[in-house]
Amino acid sequence: xxxxxxxxxxxxxxxxxxxxxxxxxxxxxxxxxxxxxxxxxxxxxxxxxxxxxxxxxxxxxxxxxxxxxxxxxxxxxxxxxxxxxxxxxxxxxxxxxxxxxxxxxxxxxxxxxxxxxxxxxxxxxxxxxxxxxxxxxxxxxxxxxxxxxxxxxxxxxxxxxxxxxxxxxxxxxxxxxxxxxxxxxxxxxxxxxxxxxxxxxxxxxxxxxxxxxxxxxxxxxxxxxxxxxxxxxxxxxxxxxxxxxxxxxxxxxxxxxxxxxxxxxxxxxxxxxxxxxxxxxxxxxxxxxxxxxxxxxxxxxxxxxxxxxxxxxxxxxx
Amino acid sequence: xxxxxxxxxxxxxxxxxxxxxxxxxxxxxxxxxxxxxxxxxxxxxxxxxxxxxxxxxxxxxxxxxxxxxxxxxxxxxxxxxxxxxxxxxxxxxxxxxxxxxxxxxxxxxxxxxxxxxxxxxxxxxxxxxxxxxxxxxxxxxxxxxxxxxxxxxxxxxxxxxxxxxxxxxxxxxxxxxxxxxxxxxxxxxxxxxxxxxxxxxxxxxxxxxxxxxxxxxxxxxxxxxxxxxxxxxxxxxxxxxxxxxxxxxxxxxxxxxxxxxxxxxxxxxxxxxxxxxxxxxxxxxxxxxxxxxxxxxxxxxxxxxxxxxxxxxxxxxxxxxxxxxxxxxxxxxxxxxxxxxxxxxxxxxxxxxxxxxxxxxxxxxxxxxxxxxxxxxxxxxxxxxxxxxxxxxxxxxxxxxxxxxxxxxxxxxxxxxxxxxxxxxxxxxxxxxxxxxxxxxxxxxxxxxxxxxxxxxxxxxxxxxxxxxxxxxxxxxxxxxxxxxxxxxxxxxxxxxxxxxxxxxxxxxxxxxxxxxxxxxxxxxxxxxxxxxxxxxxxxxxxxxxxxxxxxxxxxxxxxxxxxxxxxxxxxxxxxxxxxxxxxxxxxx
Ligand SMILES: Nc1nc2c(ncn2[C@@H]2O[C@H](COP(=O)(O)OP(=O)(O)O)[C@@H](O)[C@H]2O)c(=O)[nH]1
Ligand SMILES: [Mg+2]
Numbered sequence: 021x022x023x024x025x026x027x028x029x030x031x032x033x034x035x036x037x038x039x040x041x042x043x044x045x046x047x048x049x050x051x052x053x054x055x056x057x058x059x060x061x062x063x064x065x066x067x068x069x070x071x072x073x074x075x076x077x078x079x080x081x082x083x084x085x086x087x088x089x090x091x092x093x094x095x096x097x098x099x100x101x102x103x104x105x106x107x108x109x110x111x112x113x114x115x116x117x118x119x120x121x122x123x124x125x126x127x128x129x130x131x132x133x134x135x136x137x138x139x140x141x142x143x144x145x146x147x148x149x150x151x152x153x154x155x156x157x158x159x160x161x162x163x164x165x166x167x168x169x170x171x172x173x174x175x176x177x178x179x180x181x182x183x184x185x186x187x188x189x190x191x192x193x194x195x196x197x198x199x200x201x202x203x204x205x206x207x208x209x210x211x212x213x214x215x216x217x218x219x220x221x222x223x224x225x226x227x228x229x230x231x232x233x234x235x236x237x238x239x240x241x242x243x244x245x246x247x248x249x250x251x252x253x254x255x256x257x258x259x260x261x262x263x264x265x266x267x268x269x270x271x272x273x274x275x276x277x278x279x280x281x282x283x284x285x286x287x288x289x290x291x292x293x294x295x296x297x298x299x300x301x302x303x304x305x306x307x308x309x310x311x312x313x314x315x316x317x318x319x320x321x322x323x324x325x326x327x328x329x330x331x332x333x334x335x336x337x338x
Numbered sequence: 339x340x341x342x343x344x345x346x347x348x349x350x351x352x353x354x355x356x357x358x359x360x361x362x363x364x365x366x367x368x369x370x371x372x373x374x375x376x377x378x379x380x381x382x383x384x385x386x387x388x389x390x391x392x393x394x395x396x397x398x399x400x401x402x403x404x405x406x407x408x409x410x411x412x413x414x415x416x417x418x419x420x421x422x423x424x425x426x427x428x429x430x431x432x433x434x435x436x437x438x439x440x441x442x443x444x445x446x447x448x449x450x451x452x453x454x455x456x457x458x459x460x461x462x463x464x465x466x467x468x469x470x471x472x473x474x475x476x477x478x479x480x481x482x483x484x485x486x487x488x489x490x491x492x493x494x495x496x497x498x499x500x501x502x503x504x505x506x507x508x509x510x511x512x513x514x515x516x517x518x519x520x521x522x523x524x525x526x527x528x529x530x531x532x533x534x535x536x537x538x539x540x541x542x543x544x545x546x547x548x549x550x551x552x553x554x555x556x557x558x559x560x561x562x563x564x565x566x567x568x569x570x571x572x573x574x575x576x577x578x579x580x581x582x583x584x585x586x587x588x589x590x591x592x593x594x595x596x597x598x599x600x601x602x603x604x605x606x607x608x609x610x611x612x613x614x615x616x617x618x619x620x621x622x623x624x625x626x627x628x629x630x631x632x633x634x635x636x637x638x639x640x641x642x643x644x645x646x647x648x649x650x651x652x653x654x655x656x657x658x659x660x661x662x663x664x665x666x667x668x669x670x671x672x673x674x675x676x677x678x679x680x681x682x683x684x685x686x687x688x689x690x691x692x693x694x695x696x697x698x699x700x701x702x703x704x705x706x707x708x709x710x711x712x713x714x715x716x717x718x719x720x721x722x723x724x725x726x727x728x729x730x731x732x733x734x735x736x737x738x739x740x741x742x743x744x745x746x747x748x749x750x751x752x753x754x755x756x757x758x759x760x761x762x763x764x765x766x767x768x769x770x771x772x773x774x775x776x777x778x779x780x781x782x783x784x785x786x787x788x789x790x791x792x793x794x795x796x797x798x799x800x801x802x803x804x805x806x807x808x809x810x811x812x813x814x815x816x817x818x819x820x821x822x823x824x825x826x827x828x829x830x831x832x833x834x835x836x837x838x839x840x841x842x843x844x845x846x847x848x849x850x851x852x853x854x855x856x857x858x859x860x861x862x863x864x865x866x867x868x869x870x871x872x873x874x875x876x877x878x879x880x881x882x883x884x885x886x887x888x889x890x891x892x893x894x895x896x897x898x899x900x901x902x903x904x905x906x907x908x909x910x911x912x913x914x915x916x917x918x919x920x921x922x923x924x925x926x927x
Contacts, residue, residue, distance in 0.1 A: 209754065
């Protein structure tokens with residue numbers, strides 16, 4: 021964030037009685053994200069926005085609308101569909117793209133889907149490798165995208181805490197976390213050689229709480245799955261698994277109705293729900309204050325091996 | 339969605355409290371193993387800012403005694419870091435207290451990773467410098483304190499850590515306090531940035547004086563580190579500084595709207611204010627301040643907005659909009675402090691790309707004033723700068739840019755250097771002085787006319803002499819040159835990025851002035867990889883955005899051809915508008 025050296029504060033001699041009020045931290049985050057979106061759109065040939073339909077994507081999309089207003093968003097949206105997304109997510113995605121007039125591209129690794137790839141037949145690691153990482157890399161190559169926005173935040177996970185805002189990827193889409201470009205001030209180095217690309221994280225400095233507060237203040241629509249409702253779930257100890265895909269059921273297992281919601285949206289076989297009564301955004305925010313587990317605690321794929329997010333990212337995952 | 343939540347919780351009250359919190363960005367600094375990561379982990383843990391599953395995932399791991407959580411693992415998020423027990427790159431962490439929100443950059447201590455420390459410090463308002471009480475002040479503590487001061491991090495909180503290892507001894511603490519205060523004074527004298535410092539004795543491992551006041555050090559009467567972090571003056575606020583607005587993008591959704599999008603780097607702007615666009619120096623008034631949420635009558639730094647002016651000005655990405663009363667300096671040459679960050683040392687007279695606000699300009703480093711020895715803070719003569727060296731240099735820019743001194747403006751006074759071959763970011767720069775621009779070329783040739791008149795030459799070539807600037811993809815520039823030649827014009831191509839011109843900017847002016855005098859069309863070319871072609875002649879401008887014209891259903895070749903056609907047509911129109919052609923055949927093209 022740019023900051024010139026003028027001393028202010030309660031005792032500052034510079035601030036006059038009618039100085040405009042200080043910006044709230046959400047306004048600061050918003051301004052920083054818009055700056056990033058505009059930089060990338062202006063410095064790259066073919067940017068794309070990864071739209072995953074979740075709360076972070078919803079915020080990122082709103083920020084893109086704001087960044088280029090009154091002009092339209094100057095890049096397409098790309099959804100990598102694993103075939104295991106919740107049906108509600110797909111309906112929401114199409115409706116959202118239509119209502120704001122954005123160009124939506126959907127990419128699926130049809131070959132792997134046709135071959136019956138799923139996280140139970142394979143392990144979660146290989147399933148993600150094919151349906152997410154491979155699909156993403158294929159899509160980026162197919163369309164020749166040289167910059168891809170993602171809604172990842174540094175506070176989500178400890179390897180993400182290490183990411184630059186412009187995350188450089190070699191021609192195979194891989195991340196080298198031990199050798200990242202220094203990134204000073206808000207001066208981003210956009211130079212890449214042909215075939216290389218960058219991932220960009222405009223929400224780097226947002227926390228989960230910031231995202232929900234912004235959704236509340238800006239009245240941003242989000243998928244209903246975030247709100248508590250009686251939903252059929254397989255109950256396994258503390259875990260709640262949505263019944264969206266029949267193959268996740270164990271022999272003889274019967275779903276039960278549980279008042280629950282999703283805290284983070286992923287593929288249905290690998291995204292656990294939480295018990296919750298939060299039916300509104302204020303209720304979600306109030307619940308968030310009391311949470312003792314991280315938002316990705318219910319994402320099976322983060323725990324399939326030590327440092328699993330870092331490994332996936334090195335291979336080209338977001 | 340606006341149903342009421344549980345009666346005990348009022349969302350509006352909560353959000354109001356949240357809005358009243360301010361934001362402090364701070365980074366850690368100090369030598370390897372001084373306990374930086376442990377301290378941040380402890381801070382997060384004792385403020386209940388880590389989730390249980392995150393704590394569970396590090397229990398029983400790391401380098402600490404059995405039963406003692408290794409808090410460094412909360413921020414050392416890379417596998418290599420956990421395996422080696424060191425920090426390699428910055429980790430950003432977030433937490434808040436009832437008073438304030440914090441963004442922490444936990445940085446590495448190894449000399450080898452100094453550039454990552456600089457990354458973390460560049461956006462920080464405060465630095466927590468750690469010193470290992472059992473070791474005292476090390477060279478890396480000095481280096482980091484120096485870089486923090488150079489980067490104008492205003493507040494330095496010195497945490498003398500591992501007090502548990504020296505029996506919480508006050509005398510030892512006071513000795514380190516005195517040592518390091520002397521170092522900070524010396525540094526302030528060198529960088530001209532008097533940092534405000536406070537020294538606290540702590541044990542990150544045991545939790546003494548991090549969040550809670552320690553029982554082990556009765557002799558220390560001051561606040562805990564967290565209390566200090568909650569009370570140092572908040573993030574720098576630049577509302578009353580001179581207005582600076584780097585243009586990131588021109589928004590033209592249709593014929594009726596032309597707005598300039600950017601983030602206010604400093605100051606305040608109101609509709610009706612008089613502004614000047616640099617480096618061109620043209621002025622206008624702000625007609626509208628446009629945002630998605632509606633027009634504003636006033637906007638302050640660091641908001642991102644779109645400005646609409648009351649008249650058509652030639653403005654493009656990289657221009658700086660400033661308040662007409664307090665403009666910035668326009669310059670092609672500046673003195674700057676450089677932190678060198680690349681394995682390959684600085685080479686004088688090698689071409690680098692300088693990125694400053696929203697523009698990139700080729701530069702040469704023409705001389706090194708001195709290198710600073712961080713052990714002694716002596717200034718030494720130097721022929722190059724190696725990785726992690728800090729020195730003072732002079733840079734010459736290919737084009738003039740508008741800038742301020744870094745001490746006046748942390749945004750318009752900062753730049754990075756990029757190696758044009760490897761694309762690596764090789765240096766961070768802070769401008770200390772700028773030499774303002776003087777028009778050297780044209781006056782030199784002012785009275786050198788011979789017997790042939792401009793009219794005679796026009797009759798011969800079919801057009802008058804002029805300078806056409808072309809900035810954009812090489813294929814488009816080539817296509818334009820060829821089309822002009824085919825139309826009978828006499829284009830003379832001059833590569834603006836030629837080393838000779840960059841080193842001696844006035845040569846370019848002389849060269850182009852001679853072409854114009856000869857009645858030729860001087861094409862001053864700056865081929866780059868942008869998607870936009872910008873053509874300029876005598877204050878007129880045509881912009882062709884290749885991305886706008888891409889048709890996803892077409893082949894690449896068809897797209898390229900259409901793009902070239904558009905660009906050629908736009909430039910011919912521009913030349914007609916500027917009245918360059920005299921013969922009607924040519925004008926008809
Ligand atoms: N005795 C003691 N050891 C500490 C303290 N703080 C950190 N350490 C240890 O010092 C080592 C280096 O700590 P780390 O946080 O990784 O240092 P960094 O390189 O500055 O980030 C680790 O083994 C820590 O457990 C402290 O206050 N007291
Ligand atoms: Mg560390």
